[in-house]
Amino acid sequence: MNGLAYLWVRWIWSPYMRATARWPSTRSVVPFLPLIAVWWGVAQAELFPRTFFPGPAEVVSSFFTLVYKGILPEYLADSVTRLAVGAAAGIAIGIPLGLLVGLNRRAHDALWPVLLFFQAIGDIAWLPILLIWFGFGLTTMTLIIVYTVLFPIVLNTVLGVRAIPLDMHRAAKSLGASPLAIIREVVLPGALPNIVTGLRNGLGYGWRALIAAEIIVGTSGIGFLMFDARRAGSVVEIMLGMIVLGVLWFIVDAWVLAPIERATGQRWGMVQRQ
Amino acid sequence: MKSLVLNKLSKTYFDPYAGSEVTAVREVSLTVKPGEFVAVVGPSGCGKTTILNMIAGFLPASSGEVLVDGRTVHGPGPDRGVVFQSFALFPWKTVLENVAFGPKMRGIAKGEREKIAREFLDLAGLSAAAARYPNELSGGMQQRVGVVRALANHPDVLLMDEPFASVDAQTRMSLQEELLRIWQERRTTVVFITHDVAEAVFLANRVIVLSRGTVLTEIEVPLAHPRRWDALIDDDRFKSLSALVLQKVRSA
Numbered sequence: 001m002n003g004l005a006y007l008w009v010r011w012i013w014s015p016y017m018r019a020t021a022r023w024p025s026t027r028s029v030v031p032f033l034p035l036i037a038v039w040w041g042v043a044q045a046e047l048f049p050r051t052f053f054p055g056p057a058e059v060v061s062s063f064f065t066l067v068y069k070g071i072l073p074e075y076l077a078d079s080v081t082r083l084a085v086g087a088a089a090g091i092a093i094g095i096p097l098g099l100l101v102g103l104n105r106r107a108h109d110a111l112w113p114v115l116l117f118f119q120a121i122g123d124i125a126w127l128p129i130l131l132i133w134f135g136f137g138l139t140t141m142t143l144i145i146v147y148t149v150l151f152p153i154v155l156n157t158v159l160g161v162r163a164i165p166l167d168m169h170r171a172a173k174s175l176g177a178s179p180l181a182i183i184r185e186v187v188l189p190g191a192l193p194n195i196v197t198g199l200r201n202g203l204g205y206g207w208r209a210l211i212a213a214e215i216i217v218g219t220s221g222i223g224f225l226m227f228d229a230r231r232a233g234s235v236v237e238i239m240l241g242m243i244v245l246g247v248l249w250f251i252v253d254a255w256v257l258a259p260i261e262r263a264t265g266q267r268w269g270m271v272q273r274q
Numbered sequence: 275m276k277s278l279v280l281n282k283l284s285k286t287y288f289d290p291y292a293g294s295e296v297t298a299v300r301e302v303s304l305t306v307k308p309g310e311f312v313a314v315v316g317p318s319g320c321g322k323t324t325i326l327n328m329i330a331g332f333l334p335a336s337s338g339e340v341l342v343d344g345r346t347v348h349g350p351g352p353d354r355g356v357v358f359q360s361f362a363l364f365p366w367k368t369v370l371e372n373v374a375f376g377p378k379m380r381g382i383a384k385g386e387r388e389k390i391a392r393e394f395l396d397l398a399g400l401s402a403a404a405a406r407y408p409n410e411l412s413g414g415m416q417q418r419v420g421v422v423r424a425l426a427n428h429p430d431v432l433l434m435d436e437p438f439a440s441v442d443a444q445t446r447m448s449l450q451e452e453l454l455r456i457w458q459e460r461r462t463t464v465v466f467i468t469h470d471v472a473e474a475v476f477l478a479n480r481v482i483v484l485s486r487g488t489v490l491t492e493i494e495v496p497l498a499h500p501r502r503w504d505a506l507i508d509d510d511r512f513k514s515l516s517a518l519v520l521q522k523v524r525s526a
Contacts (some may be wrong), residue, residue, distance in 0.1 A: 167362035170332050175427055176352030176379040185375070190367035268365040269409025 028254065054236045060241065062236045076126075076244065079221040082138075083210050086145025087203055094150045094202070095195060098157025099187065115154060123148035123209040127216060141213045148209040152201035160194025161187055195267035200257050207249055215241070275308035276343035276430035278355075278463055283338035285324050285487075298324045300487040301338065311457060311464045313474035315519065316484030317526055320430070322467045325484075326435050329465065330356050342430050352376060355429030357437045361416045363408040369419050370395070370404040370412075376427025392424040397456055414445035421453060425460060434466045438473070447503050450476055454501055471520045475512060476501060481519050485526030493519055 020027045036056055042048075043055030066072035100107045101115070123144055130140045164187060172186045215221025222241050228235035265271030285299040299321040306312050314322045327333040329340050331350035340347045342354065355376075365371050371389050377387035398418045408416055417437055423433050424432055436448045449471060457464060468474050474481045475495055483490045495515055497506070506512040 079325060122524060165360065165362070167358045167360050168364065170330070170350065171356065171358060171362040171364075173332075173350035174330060174352065174356040174429075174433075175376040175423070177375075178379070181379060186364065189364070192366070225357075264366070270365055 028250075049100070049224075051233075052235055054239065059235050059240050063241050066237070066240070072244075075221050075225050076248075079210060079214065079223070080248070082141055083145060083203070083206055086142050086210070087149050087206055089142070089146045090149030090153060090202060090206070093146070094153030094198070095157055098154040098184065098195075098198075099161060099191075101154070102158040102191070103183070103187065119151040119155070123205070124212055127213065129193025131153065131217070134216050136219075141210070141217055144209055144213045145206045149202040149206040152205060153195070153198040156194045157191055157200065158163025158199075160191030163194065164190035166228065174271075189264075189268075193261070193270050196257065196261050196265065200253065203252065203257075204249065207245070211245065275461055276463055277308050277341075278304075278431050279341040279344075280304040280325070280329070281339045281341065283325065283328055283340065283385075284336045285321070285333065286336045286458060286499065298487055299328070302409040302487070302489055303338075304482065304489065306463055306465060308460045308463055311446045311466065311477060311479050312482060313468060313478035313480070314482045314484055315468055315471055315474045315523055316490075317523060318469065320484040320526065321487040322484050323435060324338075326433050326465065326467050329431070330354050330433050332383055352379065352427050353430040355424035356429055357417070357420050357424050357432070359436045359439050361408070361413075361420045361440070363409050363416055363423070364454050365418055368404065369400065369406055369411070372408065372419060373423045373426050375423065379450065380427075390426055394422045395487040397459065398422045398452065411443050412445075415448060417441055417449060418452065421456070425456065427460070432464045433463050434464065436468055437466075439468070439470075442462065446473070451502065453477065454499065458499060471523060472516050475516045475519055476503070481515075483505060483519060483522045483526065485523075491522050493522070 016030075039053075043050070043053055047053070063072070101111050102108070126147060127140070131142055134140045134143070165264050168186055168190065169182060172182050177185060210221070211223035211226075214221040215227040218227070219226030222244055223230060226238045226241035229241070231233075261271060280302055280524075282301045282303050283299060284297070284301050286295050286297045289296040300364065302321075302325060304312075314325065316322050324333065328335045331347055331354065338429075347354065363369075364375070367375070370388060373394055374387040374391035377390050382390070392401065392404065395404055398421070400415065400418055403411060403415060403419070408419065411419070415432070417440070420437065421434075438449050441449060452476060466474070466477055475497075478495050481495060483493070483495045493515065497509075497512060497515075
C-alpha cells in the first residue's frame, strides 16, 4: 500500500471508524468539521475585521466565560422552558383538534378554511396586537409559541388521519371496535408518523418564533442574549447564540424526535428506514 | 354456524358523471345455509363487492335486507368477519396483537385473548411469526394472518373479498387449500367473492354467478372434501364444472 494511503487509514480512517462504532452520534459531527475549518481560515486571514468576524477560538472562549458567569445556562433554561410550555399547550390542543377535523366531515368543512386562513397570517404578525392586549411579558411569548406550534401539528394530524386506508377502519369495525376504540387503536397509531412530522415542523417553527419574540419582547433567553449583544457590539456573543440555537435544535431532533420516529413509523414499516 | 339470508337486496346510487341513477345491485335474494361455503363470481363491475359491502354493513342498502340467523343487520359488527384483498392488518400491532384484536374489543383479558390468538396462529402454522410486525411478513403470510384474525373472533359469517387476488399464483393455491383445511376444522358460513372461476369451483359448495347486479345462476359443486389441487386439476367433474361456470360468466 502506498505511504499516503497507509497514513490516511492508520491515523484518520481507523480511529474514526472505531470512534463512530462506539459512539454513533459522533458521525453527525463530521460534516461540520470542514465548515469549522473554513470559518477558522476566513477569520484567520482577516478578510473582514476581526471584531466583525471572529473565529471559532473566540466563540469557544466566550462560551466558557458566559457559562462561568451563569448567564448562558440561565438564558438557555428560560428559552427552553418557554418552548416546552408552549409546545405542550400546542400539542394538547393541536392533536385533538386535528383528530376532530380529520375524522368528522362537518368539523372539517367548518374549520379547515379557518385554519388555513390563520396559518397564513403567521406567528410574528400577531405580535403587535398581542403586545397591546397582554404587554411585554410571558403571556405574549407563550401565546406566540402556542400559535406557531399549533398549525403544523393540526394540519399534519389531519393529513395523517385521512391517510389511513378505509379498509383499516372497516377491519376494525368488523372486529367489533367501538368508535372510541377505533380512535385509540387505529386512528392515533395510524396518524402517528404524520403527527411526529407535525411535531418536528411545529417545534422548529416554534423555536424560531421564540427567538424572534425574545428579541422584541425579551428580558431573558437566547434571543435576548443575541440582541443585547448587538447593542454592545459583541459579534462573538451573537455568533455564540446562533450556534447554541443550531446545536440545541440538532439535539432535540436527533435525540428526541428521530428516536420516536424510529420506534414507531420505521418499525411499523410506514416510513422508509434510512 | 349461522345462516345468512339476503332479501331482495338492492343498491342504487347517483352517478355524478353519468348524471343519473345507477343500479349496482338489483333485488338480489340468496340463502346461505349454516356452515355452507358460497362463492360469488362475475365479471368486473357486476356488483359482487357491493353486495359483500352491504352484507358486511359498510354500505347501507338502498332497499332489501340482510339477515344473519334471522336477525336484520344494521352496520358492521363482529358477527360478520371480513377478510380484505388489501389484508388491512394493523401495521402498528404485532401478528399476535392483530389476531387478538377481536377478542380485545369484546373485553377479554390479555392472558386469555393471547391464548386464543396463539391457538388460531397454530391452526394456520403461523406460531413463529407471532411477535413480528406485518411489514416483516410476505404477502401470503399476511393474508393468512388476515384470515385467522377474522376467524379468531368467532364470526357467524365470514366474508372474503377477493382475498387472494394480491398474492402470487403458487401461494394462492396453497392458501386456498389451507383455507379449506381451516374451514373444515372451524366450520363457519362463508361468502367468498372472486373473479377466478377455478378458485370458486375449488373452494365452494355452491357457486353463484352474478351479472349486472342480479343473480344469473347458481351451480352446486358436489366435489368431496378434502380437496387438493394436484388431484382436482385433472378431475373430469372439476373441469366440467369450471367450464360450465366460465361459460355462464362469459355469457353475462
